[in-house]
Amino acid sequence: xxxxxxxxxxKVYGIYTGGFIAFIVIMAIAEQMGMSKxxxxxGFVSFTVLIYALIGWLSRTAQADAYYVAGxxxxxxxxxxxxxxxxxxxxxxxxxxGGIYFKGYxxxxxxxxxTGGYVLVAALLAPYLRKFGCYTxxxxxxxxxxxxxxxxxxxxxxxxxxxxxxxxxxxxxxTIASAALDIDFKYAVYVGLVSILLxxxxxxMRGVTWTQVAQYIVLIIAYLIPVFWISNSIDAGFFPxxxxxxxxxxxxxxxxxxxxxxxxxxxxxxxxxxDGWVLSGIxxxxxxxxxxPWKFISLAICMMAGTASLPHVMxxxxxxxxxxxxxxxxxxxxxxxxLLYSSAPMLATLSKLSLIDPExxxxxxxxxxxxxxxxxxxKNWNQAKLMWVxxxxxxxxxxxxxxxxxxxxxxxxxxEIAGLPYVISGLVAAGGMAAAxxxxxxxxxxxxxxxxxxxxxxxxxxxxxxxxxxxxxxxLLVIIGFAGATVAAMGIKQILGSVIWAFDFAMSGLFxxxxxxxxxxxxxxxxxxxxxALGLLSGSAYLIWVETGGAGFLDIxxxxxxxxxxxxxxxxxxxxxxxxxxxxxxxxxxxxEVRIPSGKSxxxxxx
Amino acid sequence: MSNQExxxxxxxxxxxxxxxxxxxxxxxxxxxxxxxxxxxxxFGYPWTYWFTCQxxxxxxxxxxxxxxxxxxxxxxxxxxxxxxxx
Numbered sequence: 297x298x299x300x301x302x303x304x305x306x307k308v309y310g311i312y313t314g315g316f317i318a319f320i321v322i323m324a325i326a327e328q329m330g331m332s333k334x335x336x337x338x339g340f341v342s343f344t345v346l347i348y349a350l351i352g353w354l355s356r357t358a359q360a361d362a363y364y365v366a367g368x369x370x371x372x373x374x375x376x377x378x379x380x381x382x383x384x385x386x387x388x389x390x391x392x393x394g395g396i397y398f399k400g401y402x403x404x405x406x407x408x409x410x411t412g413g414y415v416l417v418a419a420l421l422a423p424y425l426r427k428f429g430c431y432t433x434x435x436x437x438x439x440x441x442x443x444x445x446x447x448x449x450x451x452x453x454x455x456x457x458x459x460x461x462x463x464x465x466x467x468x469x470x471t472i473a474s475a476a477l478d479i480d481f482k483y484a485v486y487v488g489l490v491s492i493l494l495x496x497x498x499x500x501m502r503g504v505t506w507t508q509v510a511q512y513i514v515l516i517i518a519y520l521i522p523v524f525w526i527s528n529s530i531d532a533g534f535f536p537x538x539x540x541x542x543x544x545x546x547x548x549x550x551x552x553x554x555x556x557x558x559x560x561x562x563x564x565x566x567x568x569x570x571d572g573w574v575l576s577g578i579x580x581x582x583x584x585x586x587x588x589p590w591k592f593i594s595l596a597i598c599m600m601a602g603t604a605s606l607p608h609v610m611x612x613x614x615x616x617x618x619x620x621x622x623x624x625x626x627x628x629x630x631x632x633x634x635l636l637y638s639s640a641p642m643l644a645t646l647s648k649l650s651l652i653d654p655e656x657x658x659x660x661x662x663x664x665x666x667x668x669x670x671x672x673x674x675k676n677w678n679q680a681k682l683m684w685v686x687x688x689x690x691x692x693x694x695x696x697x698x699x700x701x702x703x704x705x706x707x708x709x710x711x712e713i714a715g716l717p718y719v720i721s722g723l724v725a726a727g728g729m730a731a732a733x734x735x736x737x738x739x740x741x742x743x744x745x746x747x748x749x750x751x752x753x754x755x756x757x758x759x760x761x762x763x764x765x766x767x768x769x770x771x772l773l774v775i776i777g778f779a780g781a782t783v784a785a786m787g788i789k790q791i792l793g794s795v796i797w798a799f800d801f802a803m804s805g806l807f808x809x810x811x812x813x814x815x816x817x818x819x820x821x822x823x824x825x826x827x828x829a830l831g832l833l834s835g836s837a838y839l840i841w842v843e844t845g846g847a848g849f850l851d852i853x854x855x856x857x858x859x860x861x862x863x864x865x866x867x868x869x870x871x872x873x874x875x876x877x878x879x880x881x882x883x884x885x886x887x888x889e890v891r892i893p894s895g896k897s898x899x900x901x902x903x
Numbered sequence: 904m905s906n907q908e909x910x911x912x913x914x915x916x917x918x919x920x921x922x923x924x925x926x927x928x929x930x931x932x933x934x935x936x937x938x939x940x941x942x943x944x945x946f947g948y949p950w951t952y953w954f955t956c957q958x959x960x961x962x963x964x965x966x967x968x969x970x971x972x973x974x975x976x977x978x979x980x981x982x983x984x985x986x987x988x989x
Binding site for chain 1: 907911918928929930933934935936937940946947948949951952954955956957959961964966968970971974978983984985
């Protein structure tokens, strides 16, 4: 191959995509020839993970700017793909369609929030932070406001938010590895962790960037093929996104017909809980507005502001070659995210209809309980603790309110229910693994980089040589990974609960200090310190209050506590900035420089 | 007003327009979610449902590219766009 790696990117990833599709075809043929499900699952997960590890090894580096910002040469579109993989977590991949399936409109606020936030990223922050030339987000806070206290606080907020998020991701890699490789979850978590570290340890940001692009390709193929295939196989429409209006209306009709019968407490008590069982029944209308405007909007606001404050996303835009490219790259990121997010509601619709419509061959509502319990796929997913039926009213027929399912089943089980070959389920497992790994990598790297660059190099030992800094960075990476895996192995929260908290934590402590750092010249060190500290404290205090049975106020829940944190942060930052001295001349000039794309970056290429 | 101040004034103007459009499609329309959902919208989906599945999401994608192009024009106009070798 002629030319350097960057020039050949389209070719390299083109070959990679072709190779992956060829692998799917080979597995499909192998399945026809009698390969067992067990080996297909192992094949998909280990093949893809080995490729990521190979990319990680090829990207190894000994230079600080390659390790921290991938040498600032990642082209716009590829950075968009990497960001999309960085962004779409195991939760997006495995649990999002399930959330839409069970909670309907109230849950859709997350889709709006997780995309709308990118407008804030593009307009308020990314291009300016790129011009700044920082390695990490606390690097910006520390230099813009000056002083170690501000830098340290930024590191703390970043660590709290990202660590909350990363345990959920390692948990997801563990779940998938445990299912695909058929090993105990407690060990599978560490298998997941080793795969994650293989991508990031040698090459830092450079390794993570090129594996994330590869992971995006796997995850988007794995998500879209089943959606299109199922839509065609149940004759719902050739292009589901534009053609499912009739199906959505049909679900509404069936809901009317069945009614949402409320189960008695005694009946509900018999539904299995704990020990891996997390089941829900269909209790909410599919496409009706089922929540108040404020509840919807407050959740969307938290996700948007959180998106703009989460450091593992922001630092992806430090890797573009220019300010101009950083802006465009945000657009590409959202485009690649849109491909998956706009498909999730379609998958939820197809999955629900194929189960509840008695006119479809796959429909189980209205069938006799004995018949349902004899279905092969029901037996499989019941054993996997994701499906459960019971004859509450004793009439021998399965009613809508007698059918329970785990949220993950929408993505994991629908292909099998719709009669797709098992190779698709293997593909979905590989996609989920890619989604969880890529996000975990981004997060662990964000935390380790902040600790190694901002805490160790900038605060503790400013004279450290590059080689020593990079050793420290890698050691921290491993320590944080193990800490995350250990917490994940304890399995405290459900995947999505803690993911939402991460957004609220990030928003509470970082949103206003970041935005005002660019957009308000008068913002000073004291203000930023007050904003970060009081924002994080008040947000956390509110969360603890609500979680321990507090009533809360203004309908702000444990999912939206960022509204409290960010409001306190804004007021504290403005008031304290105004009653203390304005920033010195040099700082004001620095802000002026940040606002124009041309000229040298504020921080040097190597710092 | 210096060249740089003019550039920043214009950039702020663009920011306000961008944020206004963003506000409408991320917050504004959902004040009327229940009413809007009664009406059939694109491809036959109810309007609110369509916005949450595709509409708002797609509008954000277009909005970011539009913003990026406008901001590039503003940077060029005042001579602040990056040179290739930087």
